[in-house]
Amino acid sequence: MAQKKSNNANSSSNKTLSKVLHYIGQYKFLLVLSVILAAVTVILTLYVPILFGDAIDDIVAKGQVDFDLIAFYMKRIAVLVILTAVLQWLMNTVNNRITYHIVRDIRAKAFRRIQILPLSYLDGHSTGDIVSRVIADVDQFTDGLLMGFTQLFTGVVTIVATLVFMLSKSVPITVLVVLLTPISFLVARFIATRTFHMFRMQSETRGKQTALTEEMIGNQKVVKAFGYEERAKERFAAINRDLETYSLKAVFYSSLTNPATRCVNSLIYAAVALVGAFFVIGGTLTVGGLSVLLSYANQYTKPFNDISSVITELQNALACASRVFELIEQEPQTPDAPEVLPSVQGDVELKNVFFSYDKNKRLIEDFSIHAKPGMRIAIVGPTGCGKTTLINLLMRFYDADSGSIHVDGTNIYDVTRHSLRANYGMVLQETWLKNATVRENITIGKPDATEEELITAAKEAHSYEFIRRLPDGFDTVLTDDSVSQGQKQLLCITRVMLCLPPMLILDEATSSIDTRTELQIQEAFQKMMKGRTSFIVAHRLSTIRTADVIIVMNEGHIIEQGNHETLLNKGGFYAKLYNSQFAR
Numbered sequence: 001m002a003q004k005k006s007n008n009a010n011s012s013s014n015k016t017l018s019k020v021l022h023y024i025g026q027y028k029f030l031l032v033l034s035v036i037l038a039a040v041t042v043i044l045t046l047y048v049p050i051l052f053g054d055a056i057d058d059i060v061a062k063g064q065v066d067f068d069l070i071a072f073y074m075k076r077i078a079v080l081v082i083l084t085a086v087l088q089w090l091m092n093t094v095n096n097r098i099t100y101h102i103v104r105d106i107r108a109k110a111f112r113r114i115q116i117l118p119l120s121y122l123d124g125h126s127t128g129d130i131v132s133r134v135i136a137d138v139d140q141f142t143d144g145l146l147m148g149f150t151q152l153f154t155g156v157v158t159i160v161a162t163l164v165f166m167l168s169k170s171v172p173i174t175v176l177v178v179l180l181t182p183i184s185f186l187v188a189r190f191i192a193t194r195t196f197h198m199f200r201m202q203s204e205t206r207g208k209q210t211a212l213t214e215e216m217i218g219n220q221k222v223v224k225a226f227g228y229e230e231r232a233k234e235r236f237a238a239i240n241r242d243l244e245t246y247s248l249k250a251v252f253y254s255s256l257t258n259p260a261t262r263c264v265n266s267l268i269y270a271a272v273a274l275v276g277a278f279f280v281i282g283g284t285l286t287v288g289g290l291s292v293l294l295s296y297a298n299q300y301t302k303p304f305n306d307i308s309s310v311i312t313e314l315q316n317a318l319a320c321a322s323r324v325f326e327l328i329e330q331e332p333q334t335p336d337a338p339e340v341l342p343s344v345q346g347d348v349e350l351k352n353v354f355f356s357y358d359k360n361k362r363l364i365e366d367f368s369i370h371a372k373p374g375m376r377i378a379i380v381g382p383t384g385c386g387k388t389t390l391i392n393l394l395m396r397f398y399d400a401d402s403g404s405i406h407v408d409g410t411n412i413y414d415v416t417r418h419s420l421r422a423n424y425g426m427v428l429q430e431t432w433l434k435n436a437t438v439r440e441n442i443t444i445g446k447p448d449a450t451e452e453e454l455i456t457a458a459k460e461a462h463s464y465e466f467i468r469r470l471p472d473g474f475d476t477v478l479t480d481d482s483v484s485q486g487q488k489q490l491l492c493i494t495r496v497m498l499c500l501p502p503m504l505i506l507d508e509a510t511s512s513i514d515t516r517t518e519l520q521i522q523e524a525f526q527k528m529m530k531g532r533t534s535f536i537v538a539h540r541l542s543t544i545r546t547a548d549v550i551i552v553m554n555e556g557h558i559i560e561q562g563n564h565e566t567l568l569n570k571g572g573f574y575a576k577l578y579n580s581q582f583a584r
Helices: 002-057 067-116 119-124 127-169 171-180 182-192 196-218 220-225 229-255 257-282 287-328 387-394 417-421 438-442 451-460 464-469 485-499 515-529 564-570 573-580
Strands: 348-355 364-371 376-380 402-407 424-427 503-507 533-537 549-554 557-562
Touching: 002 067, 002 127, 002 287, 067 127, 067 287, 127 171, 127 196, 127 287, 171 182, 171 257, 171 287, 182 257, 196 220, 196 229, 196 287, 220 229, 229 257, 229 287, 257 287, 348 387, 364 387, 364 557, 376 387, 387 503, 387 533, 424 485, 438 451, 438 485, 451 464, 451 485, 451 515, 464 485, 485 515, 503 515, 549 564, 549 573, 557 564, 557 573, 564 573
Parallel strands: 376 533, 376 549, 424 503, 503 533
Antiparallel strands: 348 364, 348 402, 549 557
16 A cells, blocks of 8 residues: 555656656756756866865975965966856856746746636635645745756766766776765665655645635634634644644655765765775875865765755655646636627526536526516525526526527527626625725726716716725725725625626625615616616515516526516415515
8 A cells, every 4th residue: 555655656746747847848048058057067166176186296295395386276276166156156046047937937827727717616625725826835846946956957967077077086986986876866765755745745734724724814703703713723723733744754754865865975985085095005096186086975975965855855846836737737617619799688598407516416407587688587595596506607607517598599608708798797795806996996897987987887886975085086995994895895886887788697786785875776776777687686575576577496496487466476485485574
């Protein structure tokens, strides 16, 4: 079982790495430049010990020291050190540029994918988890990738160049070092293959923690009102313990890599010192040559320590990247048809529509209605009967499992979603305003609206008075506390008033408004709905008595249909529902 899990982790890690390499490949010029700078930097770094060795060999004995030659070597060493530092700075700049360009591309692609994901995915995943993937996971990936560029390239070039320089000094000692090297690789690989799974679990748990934190902070009033603080702390503590467990295991396994490889590297250094000392005694190697080889032994083994650290960070980075790529590779919503729905009259017909969120639980079955232009269709029924689902189908937030939906005789699945939704004006029970000015929030559907149109729409929606009293009027930047819930809903109604599309959807549009204002809004709605096909979802049945047709739904079926008077006289489900709201 453990072996199978390890193989799966390796496979997942390799797939993620190949995807990362694809993004890196888009910056070939910068990549080649980074490799060249790394190579030049390493060669200059490795040439410095040779100069030190030559200087040491010029110290023959007391009174036999060539100070002029040593000074010459010191000057050359100083120049090379400064040049190496400048080139390293350039290399780091290039690596930063590559890394942050890749991160920019990944984040942009993730955000674009979110815009075209089906609502079923967004409904099935917490907002905090999705945000964590795009922000926190990408940040973790950035750290690992940057370390990879900074140390991996330099480390590989250092290993190769060091071997070449060592061969020029002593072939036997070079062979000895090469034979001992695989031990470091085996140790690092053994540990690295066991860290990916732990880093993956750490990243997923961090996403859950972010989701819970956002949920609790965003709903603090409800949390406090219902005394949920202790249970919230218990849930957070449980996730925190899981995160601690996975983090400790990931860090523990990954931290073994560096000391293990350092131990192997110390053995290599000791072997070079011992064998080199015998060669000095035998006269086949100078003291300066031995100092160069010892320096190279350090230079050669140091990248293995760095690479082992890089591998650990890369495991974490790849675990985070895999979560981001999962989001990027999610199946988007079904592609739009090429046709555009033109301006319509508002003839809407649903024929034999079947739909369910969960294929094992039926919701809407064999649903058929026909709304003629200008009709007001009210949809009522108990909670969970499918009212909001019907709205989701009309707007194509979800696609029906079977059946057809036509607007002016055109199948909505044969036109683009944008052109369909542009013909609907929608006011929901849940208000949404972005962190921007009042003007920007109202003109979302009509960015080119004039000041006169803006004021007229605000007056019609009875929002003008409170907007006028705001510090900067229409240019006031909205925050969560700057307007009340009812005022937010008035702004959402104003947004629709400004566009005045041929079809309207009002889903409990006055739920957060006081009775006096509601009467004014209802009057505004009467004007707005005149000549427009309107679908009105309402729990307060007093607000839909003037509807042309009232559709009574229960468990996804139409159980009654007619106007207010007809349904009351019938004495069925609607009559009981209506009378229950006015019972003493």
